[in-house]
Amino acid sequence: MTMKLDARIPDGPVEKKWDKHRFELKLVNPANKRKYDVLVVGTGLAGASAAASLAELGYNVKVFCIQDSPRRAHSIAAQGGINAAKNYPNDGDSVRRLFYDTVKGGDYRAREANVYRLAQVSNSIIDQCVAQGVPFARDHGGTLDNRSFGGAQVSRTFFARGQTGQQLLLGAYGALMRQAGKGAVKLLPRREMVELVVVDGVARGIVVRNLITGKLESHAGHAVLLCTGGYGNTFYLSTNANSCNVGAAWLAYKKGAGFANPCFTQIHPTCIPQSGEHQAKLTLMSESLRNDGRVWVPKNKGDRRAPGDIPEAERDYYLERKYPSFGNLVPRDVASRAAKQMIDEGRGVGRTGLAVYLDFADAIKRQGQAKIAEKYGNLFDMYHHLTAENPYQVPMRIYPAVHYAMGGLWVDYNLMTTIPGLFCLGEANFSDHGANRLGASALMQGLADGYFIIPYTVGGWFAGNKFPKVDESHPAFRAAEASAAGRVKRLLEVRGKRTPVSFHKELGRLLWNNCGMARNEKGLREALERIPAIREEFWKDVMVPGSGADFNQALERALRVADYLEFSELLVRDALERRESCGGHFREESQTPDNEAKRDDANFSHATVWEYAGEGKPPIQHREPLEFKDVVPSQRSYA
């Protein structure tokens, strides 16, 4: 069966689409809502907000997450802020401008209708979060404060110090726990989804592995919501938390869900550089720091003096020089590539030469240390803990790192994948950020999906369809359990000589070198040859001690690495097929004379959607053409 891509974009002018659609979606009678079971996988911003909102409406909700508590989902780590089109600073913002900035920031590779809706609901998110008690920063008059983020010339970012994700997630977690306390939500933490159950072409349940006992548990439902986050960890080193993975999305892909634009990965310009081979993750220093920090390198190659000894005249504030109208606040892809350029020129700083400076001296002189501490105190502390250097006194050293996945499961306007009944929300879907996400827009999207979109579209799905009775006794669940059990057994039986982590590291290095900040045909082809070889080696030589019927973290890791070893091939293939540069995807063959990304709208103005064709077979490529009626694509310029 070949895949059909129907984005179900409502007709009419872009600003009327969502209203019209909401009106046309069928409703479920309040008394009938409790007859529908919704399985929500993931408790980050997307999952927690969706689960709470659906339970408030009266649906029966079960929630799953890997962590020991829903509050620890990776969203907790988001730092800088969340965008909304409130226009409180009176600086010219509007729904249309947020929409415009997001489409342009994404380098014209996102679906207009979805992005417009995102901008439209953004203001309600702030209202909701404030009502929940999220302690956003405020002005002296008691009203909400804003800061600026990259890719925008207005101040539209709401923040709670440098821990905005934490506060937003705790708000959504509070709403979720309120429903759990009432018995409307059943919480199932320390569970990892290991199979999707599809009956007659419709998603009807999941199998999870209980991470404490190792038992496989089946759960049937009328809709499955994957809110399982991004796949940045495929690269081994990233700013993502340890448990972030691609597993659930990959299972769905193998069951028939289209995977869109996997090569669109975001490399964030400001992270703490790697200090050695032992390193397990990289730590982000929020983009918000570029409000007050100035990025620079020495003018002269190989200048090894301490930063304080390099006089003003011998410093190159290269972002301010190259992009005078956006300065330090150019979008991430642009800032990352510029840093790479400086480093390639031999002007990198620090022991390894793999860093640039982010300097707060001017801001501290202008505003005082106390003000800087109020805005970024926890980030400065984090930096200090990690590097033993005091950023109030010496400039931070920063370097780009893998951070975010714009690609993900393809979804239609209702956030439904190509498998009916399977929805995908938050970072796990591909929908709103095109080829490059603007800062502070992931939190916005996760909460938009969960609070304000899915409650309507899931209702429409229930009301518009009939559901034959399927419960956990259905044979499809036995088959799914057997397949998951088989995978666990195979892994335990290899008993080779290498650890799962060693394979993950090897894959990560290959991807970073050949499919990282700059990509070319030769490197990508080489990666396409190497990945299957690493995978084969993995299945021959991996060592997973212990048993499947137990708490076994080595096994958890091995299962995730097995997925990366398959998924990465799709990522690289997608990068190879997209023979243009756009956003975070930089093909060296396609650049402007001044080394900026050069899009090829004639040939690549589409989302590439991959369909699984079976083991060992090349995946089938589909395209969703992108039409731009409201934002006319142009060569992106931030100069």
Next chain:
Amino acid sequence: MSQETTMDVTLRVWRQKGPDQPGRFETYAAKGVTPDMSFFEALDMVNEELVVKGEEPIAFDHDCREGICGTCALTINGQPHGPDRGATGCQLHLRAYKHGDTITVEPFRARAFPVIKDLCVDRSALDRIMAAGGFISVNTGSAPEANSIPVPKAKAEAAMDSAACIGCGACAASCPNASAMLFVSAKISQFALLPQGRAERERRALAMQKQMDREGFGNCSNEAECEATCPKDIKIANIARLNREFLRAVFCSNEKHPETDGQEE
């Protein structure tokens, strides 16, 4: 700037197969580690060596490794989260130690946190306390315009100080009475300081306190160990505020001590 010297340390680690099994300390050598490495990366290194030998690695919970998710729960040389003030265990670096040191690692110890395996504990009690009242009751869609609720800047900042709690449970693990008062009081304070939280302040104080007692956490006897241990510098002034909120609820309101039976697992 980072040094490249290496050193050897010894890890004495609590190993326990399961909740009902006896536990014991095992000793592992972490050779050739660098001061730049995080303490968890030394544990990773030991684990990699164990896995290669086909032995079960040391189970320990961790996720963000940057002090924000609250997942890590290790007692390091007798101190929950180790020696650094205002930091979690995952933020600890080996530069705090010297060549030849022995570092003892155990799980968080508290009656309400049973051991699952090795260094992993069950802290679901904290979630159940939150389910009892750690929220403001507002359904999606029913919120007023955000700026219609002005909050004085100082209040908002103080609420943020309390809201910074990461729910790790180190307060209970460091308390001689295994009390979770700092955790509970941080949430109660955040909402008591904000106008949005006022409507149900009495119900919240009573319900959370009651659930805390049920979970087997002890009482606060002003030891202040929690404040010294808290990786987010949550102050015990929050506990004073909790006590005021509780008394207010008991004496000045019509709110009944709620029955919180039937809480979700």
